[in-house]
Amino acid sequence: xxxVAIVEDDPLIRAGVAAVxxxxxxxxxxxxxxxxxxxxxxxxxxxxxxxxxxxxxxRLDGVExxxxxxxxxxxxxxxxxxxxxGDPDVVRALRAGAAGYVLKRHPDDLxxxxxxxxxxxxxxxxxxxxxxxxxxxxxxxxxxxxxVVAGLTAREREVLALLAEGLSNAELARRLFVGExxxxxxxxxxxxxxxxxxxxxxxxxxxxxxxxVVR
Numbered sequence: 681x682x683x684v685a686i687v688e689d690d691p692l693i694r695a696g697v698a699a700v701x702x703x704x705x706x707x708x709x710x711x712x713x714x715x716x717x718x719x720x721x722x723x724x725x726x727x728x729x730x731x732x733x734x735x736x737x738x739r740l741d742g743v744e745x746x747x748x749x750x751x752x753x754x755x756x757x758x759x760x761x762x763x764x765x766g767d768p769d770v771v772r773a774l775r776a777g778a779a780g781y782v783l784k785r786h787p788d789d790l791x792x793x794x795x796x797x798x799x800x801x802x803x804x805x806x807x808x809x810x811x812x813x814x815x816x817x818x819x820x821x822x823x824x825x826x827x828v829v830a831g832l833t834a835r836e837r838e839v840l841a842l843l844a845e846g847l848s849n850a851e852l853a854r855r856l857f858v859g860e861x862x863x864x865x866x867x868x869x870x871x872x873x874x875x876x877x878x879x880x881x882x883x884x885x886x887x888x889x890x891x892x893v894v895r
Contacts, residue, residue: 685711685728689737716745743772750777753835757797800864831891839866844886
């Protein structure tokens with residue numbers, strides 16, 4: 681059973697999302713919140729496996745709420761919801777650590793995307809994945825290796841350092857006392873944030889940035 685929490689300011693949409701998810705045999709909604717300010721507390725209280733987050737909310741928006749959630753150790757993957765195909769905040773949310781996004785008008789994609797991100801993968805809505813990837817490619821480079829690594833959370837830097845030691849996902853999970861799904865999520869975020877294409881390139885980054893020093 682995958683435990684899901686929902687952050688959405690519109691009560692009707694929130695109730696609809698909860699109903700869709702609770703109808704799935706392997707998904708369970710364990711908590712709900714009305715705005716981004718409540719997101720971190722919701723994660724702490726409910727310990728969901730996946731957090732579904734509206735990107736457009738009053739007070740603290742979905743991008744900053746995603747950043748706050750993902751900064752915590754062992755944070756669940758965040759799946760953002762958006763109404764607009766070309767929403768520029770989608771790219772910001774992915775940069776902030778979101779594991780993917782779904783268009784609200786594609787409710788049939790919600791359950792499959794939750795399963796994918798719960799397994800440590802990244803989900804981009806097929807309808808606009810090309811636009812988002814093009815936007816990410818067009819962004820300026822993040823800078824020197826040390827600057828790139830500085831953009832990771834403390835837990836992500838810890839995972840990257842251990843990754844550079846050649847540890848498998850199972851070994852990483854045992855070392856950090858978390859599940860393999862959590863490790864997959866951390867690695868996906870590391871690759872996404874740094875622009876590395878695979879574990880080998882991430883390992884090289886760990887050394888060139890000075891995060892890991894050869895003794």
